[in-house]
Each structure stands twice: as C-alpha cells, then as structure tokens.
Amino acid sequence: MIWNETKECMSRDEMEFLQSKRLVKTVDRVYHNVEFYRKKMQQVGIEPGDIKGIEDLHKLPYTTKNDLRDTYPFGLFAAPKSEIVRVHASSGTTGKATVVGYTRRDLDIWSECVARALTQAGVSRDDIIQVAYGYGLFTGGLGAHGGAEKLGAIVVPMSTGNTKKLTTMMIDFGVTAIACTPSYLLHIAEVLEESGSIPEIKLKAAVCGAEPWTENMRKQIEEKLHIHAFDIYGLSEVMGPGVACDCEYHKGLHVYEDHFLPEIIDPETLKPLPKGETGELVFTTLTKEGLPLLRYRTKDLTNIDYSPCECGRTLARISRFKGRSDDMLIIRGVNVFPSQVEAALLELGGTTPHYMMIVDRKNNLDTLEIQVEVDESFFSDEIRGLENLTKKVAHAIQNAIGLAAKIKLVEPKTLERSMGKAVHVIDKRKLV
Secondary structure: OOOOHHHHOOOHHHHHHHHHHHHHHHHHHHHHHOHHHHHHHHHOOOOHHHOOOHHHHHHOOOEOHHHHHHOOOOOOOOOOHHHEEEEEEEOOOOOOOEEEEEEHHHHHHHHHHHHHHHHHOOOOOOOEEEEOOOOOOOHHHHHHHHHHHHHOOEEEOOOOOOHHHHHHHHHHHOOOEEEEOHHHHHHHHHHHHHOOOHHHOOOOEEEEOOOOOOHHHHHHHHHHHOOEEEEEEEEOOOOEEEEEEEOOOOOOEEEOOOOEEEEEEOOOOOOEOOOOOOEEEEEEEOOOOOOOOOOEEEEEEEOEEOOOOOOOOOOOEEOOOOOEOOOOEEEOOEEEOHHHHHHHHHOOOOEEEEEEEEEEEEOOEEEEEEEEEEOOOOOOOOHHHHHHHHHHHHHHHHHHHOOOOEEEEEOOOOOOOOOOOOOOEEEOOOOO
16 A cells, blocks of 8 residues: 555654654765755855754755756756666756756655555556656656556556547546646546547546646536546656645645655745744755755745644645745746746847736636737838747747747837836736
C-alpha cells in the first residue's frame, strides 16, 4: 500500500524529529557540494554544525528562481553529473530556463510522492490511468507517469494535442483515472458531451494540477463526468507534481512533509509568520540529492493547517492559493511573466515596449492575446508590412514564453498609460 501510515500518520513530534534529522543532513550536503550555498552561509557566519534541527531553519538563506537562473545550468547541483540521470527545465522571466536534475534515488522518491497522491484520489494498481500532461522538459507528464507506474496501475502516456484520439482511447481502454490540467479536462468533457459518449466512459477519478482552479470548476468537472476530482500541487524546482495533494475531504492539500519542509513567511519582511497566518509558501527539500534547495520561495500565497485531517492523515495541509507575491501567470500549465514579453519586444524593431496581455478561457481552454503598439516610424497602411511584423512578433514572443499567443498590432499611443505601476495584464478567467 502506497499510503505509508508510518509517515502520513506520524504525531507532530515524530514528524519534526524526522524533519530535523533530514534537514541537518541536507544542510551538510549543500554546504560541502554547492559553492553557491557555501558562500551564502559563510556570508552570514553559518556552518553546518550551527543547524541542529528545524528550530534553526530561520538561520538559513533563502533561494529564489533567479538563483537558479544565475547559476544556469548546473550550478546548484549537489551531485556529480555521473549521478544525474535526468534533467527537466522550465522557462523564466528572461527566457533562460531553470534547470533541475535528479539522481536515481530522487526519481524513486518523486514516483513515491506522486503514487501517494494518486492513492489519496482513490487510484490503485487495478486502475488504468491516462496521463494527459505534456511530456518532455515539463515535469508534469513524466512525473505523473512515474507515480502511476510506482503504484502499479496501467499507464496510457497520452500527453496533449489530440483530444479526439484521447477520448476514443478513454472509451476503448476502459480508462478509470486521468491526470491533466483542470481546464483541459473540462474541454475533454465537452468533447465527450458533443459525441454523446459520457455514458460509455468508466472514468472515476481525476488528478488535476499545473494551473489555478476553483471549487466551482471542480464541481463542474465532477458533475459533467460523474467522477471525483483532486488537486495536485508541485514545482519543478522543488520536485515536480507530487509535493502536495488533497484528499476526499478537500480541506487543504496534504504536504508530503517528510520530504518537503514547508513554512510561511511575510513576503515583505521575509520573517516567518505564526501558524495559521497567510503569507508566502517556502519549501526546503529534505531528501533530494541532485538539486536540494534551502528555503525556496514559491511566491504562492497560502496558509498551513497542522491539525489532523478527517481522512486520518496528520500531514500539514496548505489551503487553496490566494494569489502570488509576483506577477507570474499560469497559462495552460506554463509559467508566464509579463517581463518576458517586454524583453522580447525590446529586442525587436518596429514595436514599442507598450503591450497588454489579455488572458481568457474559451471552450474551457486558456487563451492569450497580446496587444502590441507599433512604433510611429514603422506604422503605415501597408498590410503586408504589418502582417510580416505580426508574424515576427508572434515568433519572438513564443520563443520567449514557450507558448503561442494571438498577436494584435495596435496604433501608437493606443494603449492606456499609467501614472503608477503599469498594468500589463487583464485576466478574464473566473478564478475566484
């Protein structure tokens, strides 16, 4: 059974003892193997011996996404390349990827965490699960795949891009569980409705993540498909999907805190907040070998509930996210920063850095339109010239953010100027 009661039903004292033991080992590992952390700790006069347990966590330095970019590609790895068996990567604000590496043991632990999440969703080795996250450098596809295999279920590595084929296989194979983004699952539901095929499916559970969604969206999914939908959370920097997942009571996402130590800080003062207060979620990895991270700032705003859950688990639970402490958007599972668009425009000729990103949801899939002002010296009535510029802008922005967007060129000084902080995003999705 993947639900390991010795870990998920520990008393708080037992869990904190295990976390302290693993934290000491992690700090020693990064100090002696990662120059970045050694210098950071030396700057504030900290040595590994100064960290006795989680009560000393506040003494350690924070890690940010920028730190991963600044040490690109392998500067934060704590294992030699000969021990790294896989890398994943995600885009950042400058267009440069943040690279994460895994040892074979890391992959085993990752698979175990995802398997635990699937177990919370009622999935077992008797199920057939379609993995409809993207495969490749994105952690979603292979992360969910590894967990399903660890569980012993039959895995259908569907990925995304061909919904008609997916629904056909869902029916023909008797698929009972699916892992994908919630917006894509709603799209799948509509395709099944249009063909009148919902009575033919055997689906009973979905594990959805990689983008924000609400309880209303969960209810809509469950009502359309007659299934139970669960929320899974993860970050590629910390591990990938499987850092936390909710259970059948949907009263917060259980953090697998035997592997990931959570804390809540004030995003302004960077001071730890008292239990129960809302702030920025921070993670310290406790068992990772390839890329262990100290106090990684997720930018996600939430709070932590340490009380036991009705399901019997005593793992800490994080509540539904209340926003982010930065300007990052999550569109179709891809992290997108407005500054990426600005940087791409600044490198082009014929446009200004004035733009507006309009995010919407059509047919249950996220859409992105970017309105871009054309430079006065370029703007004319020549249609062919504008068409070529549109293609040029679209190509540059897709390279920068890793996502195709509809580009609309507008006349100079068309977009509203702000006297304060510039507003570059209109998010029309119903996320509250």
